[in-house]
Amino acid sequence: MADTEQSADRALIERTIAAIGGPDHESSAAVARALDGKMKPLHSLGRLEGLAARVASIRGTTTPRVDSPVVLVCAADHGIARAGVSAYPQEVTGQMLAAFAGGRAAVAILAHQADAQLVVADLGVVDPPQLHPTHAYAPVLDRRVRAGTDNSAEGWAMTRAEAEQAVAVGIRLAEDLIEDGADLIALGEMGIGSTTTASILTSAILDRDPARVVGAGTGLEGEALAHKVETVDAVLARHEDVEDPWDVLAAMGGLEIAALAGVALACAAHRVPALLDGFISTAGALVAWRLCPAAADAMIAAHRSTEPGHSMQLEEMGLTPLLDLQMRLGEASGAALAIPLIRSSLALLQDMGDLADLSSGSAGADGGGASADGG
Ligand SMILES: Cc1cc2ncn([C@H]3O[C@H](COP(=O)(O)O)[C@@H](O)[C@H]3O)c2cc1C
Numbered sequence: 001m002a003d004t005e006q007s008a009d010r011a012l013i014e015r016t017i018a019a020i021g022g023p024d025h026e027s028s029a030a031v032a033r034a035l036d037g038k039m040k041p042l043h044s045l046g047r048l049e050g051l052a053a054r055v056a057s058i059r060g061t062t063t064p065r066v067d068s069p070v071v072l073v074c075a076a077d078h079g080i081a082r083a084g085v086s087a088y089p090q091e092v093t094g095q096m097l098a099a100f101a102g103g104r105a106a107v108a109i110l111a112h113q114a115d116a117q118l119v120v121a122d123l124g125v126v127d128p129p130q131l132h133p134t135h136a137y138a139p140v141l142d143r144r145v146r147a148g149t150d151n152s153a154e155g156w157a158m159t160r161a162e163a164e165q166a167v168a169v170g171i172r173l174a175e176d177l178i179e180d181g182a183d184l185i186a187l188g189e190m191g192i193g194s195t196t197t198a199s200i201l202t203s204a205i206l207d208r209d210p211a212r213v214v215g216a217g218t219g220l221e222g223e224a225l226a227h228k229v230e231t232v233d234a235v236l237a238r239h240e241d242v243e244d245p246w247d248v249l250a251a252m253g254g255l256e257i258a259a260l261a262g263v264a265l266a267c268a269a270h271r272v273p274a275l276l277d278g279f280i281s282t283a284g285a286l287v288a289w290r291l292c293p294a295a296a297d298a299m300i301a302a303h304r305s306t307e308p309g310h311s312m313q314l315e316e317m318g319l320t321p322l323l324d325l326q327m328r329l330g331e332a333s334g335a336a337l338a339i340p341l342i343r344s345s346l347a348l349l350q351d352m353g354d355l356a357d358l359s360s361g362s363a364g365a366d367g368g369g370a371s372a373d374g375g
């Protein structure tokens, strides 16, 4: 990579981090007060109330809307997959890209249900698929940094310049979507072996025992699961001197996880909610949080994955997931499911009548009822 490109990536990353402001407490407090005045017992809408206030705080307005949510799936392969840490072979990564583009993958179905646009970005899939005109459900953007990472058990997964490049790609992806009108971005991923990479990063960043972080991923049990824990242990031992967060990302990370860190940073900088999915997309969010803790203020945790490390990531960043459906798929499947909940919370804020209307008898008389387009 040319030096000028590398310095452009660095400048973009620095500019993005510098633009991250804090939460808008005034808007969230105003929304909480407005919800207190609605025709319901105080706080009876439970966490939906805090959800609407959170979106207001992120967007910096008392009238937030989610009209154009985008589900962004970043995909790449992992060198660590060669250590035999997944129940499925690496070819599946590329095959799933075709399934996203063809609209048949779980996240395509769920994004459609949520009226959200699905966008896929290839950060470095080893066997990218041949796409045909039937693969028209979602675009697959070529943002390849390299063909998969190297095996982090044997050396660095990628160079530091490549890690920065992948983060910059994520920032640019998010900025393009936001410029086109995206008002919420759901972070998703695809890449065989990625729960191992996410476990390594989570153990390293949070200084946790891999035995407590590692989970079944696509379905490992018994000796295969024990081998996965040993592999994570070995990678951490090999890179035990690596401390700088950028070096941690480069030595042990994944290309799609790095890109998702960039997406989370750009969302925070542009005051757009970053809707987190499971363990892997939250590993990207964790990298963003490690680089700039305030980035977490723009995050919403959609669901709790059954991967044990996911709860550790969320707890550390102060996030409580909206859903717990015992899911462990990734792709942004859990995030897509939470989009209608977020929209519902904003529709209640926008369209619900006030308690005061009840006693005055004006409820429903002046257009205060549900509007056709929701909110
Ligand atoms: C058919 C199929 C579809 C998927 N969609 C998401 N993942 C999920 O599984 C992978 C991580 O699990 P591990 O670390 O055990 O390989 C990622 O690609 C993740 O997105 C899938 C996995 C498979 C097999």
Ligand SMILES: O=C(O)c1cccnc1
Residues within 6 Å of the ligand: 195, 216, 217, 218, 277, 278, 279, 280, 281, 305, 306, 307, 310, 327, 328, 329, 330, 331
């Ligand atoms: O929580 C996730 O993101 C996850 C868990 C298992 C496999 N793939 C993804």
